[in-house]
Amino acid sequence: MLTEETRQLLAAYVDGEVSPRQRAQVDSLLSKSAEARNLLEQLQRDSGELRAMKRKTLPQDFSLQVLKNIADKKLQPESTPPPTTTFPAWLGITIAVAVLVLVTVVSFLFFAMR
Amino acid sequence: VSPDDQRLIAECLQGRTSAFGELIVRYQDRLYNTVYRLLDNAEDARDVVQESFLSAYQSLSSFKGDSLFFTWLYRIAFNTAVSLKRKQRVMLRMQMGGEEDTGVEPIDLSQGNQPGDAMERADEERRIQRALNRLSPEHRVVLVMKDIEGQKYEVIADVLSVPIGTVRSRLHRARLELRELLLQEQNKG
Numbered sequence: 671m672l673t674e675e676t677r678q679l680l681a682a683y684v685d686g687e688v689s690p691r692q693r694a695q696v697d698s699l700l701s702k703s704a705e706a707r708n709l710l711e712q713l714q715r716d717s718g719e720l721r722a723m724k725r726k727t728l729p730q731d732f733s734l735q736v737l738k739n740i741a742d743k744k745l746q747p748e749s750t751p752p753p754t755t756t757f758p759a760w761l762g763i764t765i766a767v768a769v770l771v772l773v774t775v776v777s778f779l780f781f782a783m784r
Numbered sequence: 785v786s787p788d789d790q791r792l793i794a795e796c797l798q799g800r801t802s803a804f805g806e807l808i809v810r811y812q813d814r815l816y817n818t819v820y821r822l823l824d825n826a827e828d829a830r831d832v833v834q835e836s837f838l839s840a841y842q843s844l845s846s847f848k849g850d851s852l853f854f855t856w857l858y859r860i861a862f863n864t865a866v867s868l869k870r871k872q873r874v875m876l877r878m879q880m881g882g883e884e885d886t887g888v889e890p891i892d893l894s895q896g897n898q899p900g901d902a903m904e905r906a907d908e909e910r911r912i913q914r915a916l917n918r919l920s921p922e923h924r925v926v927l928v929m930k931d932i933e934g935q936k937y938e939v940i941a942d943v944l945s946v947p948i949g950t951v952r953s954r955l956h957r958a959r960l961e962l963r964e965l966l967l968q969e970q971n972k973g
Contacts (some may be wrong), residue, residue, distance in 0.1 A: 674949060677960050678953075678956050678957070678960070680958050681955075681956035681957075681959040682952070682956050684959060685930070685952075685955065685956075685957075687952060702795065703924065709963070712963055713959050713960075713963060715961070716912075716959065716963060717931050719908065719912055720912065720928075720931035720932050721934075722933050722934060723821070723909055723912065723913075724812070724819075724905075724909060725817050726816055726817045726818065726820040726829070727817070728812050728813060728815075728816045728824070728830065730807070732830075732833075732834075733805045733806075733808035733809045733812065734805070734810050735834070736805075736808055736837045736838065737802070737804070737805050737808075738803060739834065739838060740801060740804070740816060740838065740841055741837075743800055743803070745838060745841060745842055746795055746842070747796065747841060747843070747844040747845050748842050748843060748846075751825055760916060765840055770835045784816060
């Protein structure tokens with residue numbers, strides 16, 4: 671009975687996704703285990719059958735139908751929004767401090783002159 | 785992105801809609817074949833591909849060109865297909881009063897009068913498609929993209945927005961799961 675780890679390794683072998691060490695491990699396993707040989711052969715056959723499946727196609731005029739749909743719905747490529755100008759934090763803090771100082775000075779002058 | 789695709793995209797953004805038609809012709813069948821194998825329903829697959837091209841057209845300016853145009857299209861189609869499946873599952877649950885979808889779609893009956901080999905081949909395909917339908921969606925999509933479409937791991941990972949390692953392990957598990965399902969099919973027959 672093959673372990674789950676061995677089964678995963680054989681599946682990886684189908685895709686050629688094994689390291690040289692793993693390849694040697696699989697080769698050794700294949701020489702000893704008929705069950706492993708059988709599973710690998712079936713996995714390779716399954717992959718081949720998937721590749722051999724008949725390709726499905728759309729009618730020739732499909733593109734015209736999509737273009738008509740675009741025209742009927744009056745679709746347009748949306749324009750990318752302009753990049754938002756980021757307001758640097760240091761500038762915000764500087765302005766806040768400047769406003770605070772200004773208010774303090776004006777208040778001081780206002781009360782001092784009364 | 786290929787220079788030719790880039791040129792067609794640029795022309796399209798400048799208002800030449802027929803350039804988009806050329807992009808559709810170029811990719812419609814590859815996209816359709818993949819979606820068809822994911823959904824196993826010609827009409828749904830066609831709707832998904834149509835919807836995907838409309839979405840792609842509208843968001844064309846957001847295509848940055850850092851991946852292949854086809855990969856970008858594929859991602860849109862995959863998300864559209866997933867969302868369609870989700871809607872259908874909800875509809876089915878509402879109609880059946882909470883019963884789960886068995887995942888097996890009606891088979892294509894258009895193979896009526898095919899002689900010998902072709903008919904056997906069609907039977908074989910139906911058997912594989914039934915097994916594919918019973919795979920979980922994340923296993924089905926990696927098998928379809930790898931074996932049927934011959935895509936590379938990098939492309940699959942990009943489309944599904946998952947790490948390459950995840951694609952690899954899903955693919956290996958999918959192969960083993962498919963084997964089990966085909967064995968069950970064989971024992972049933």
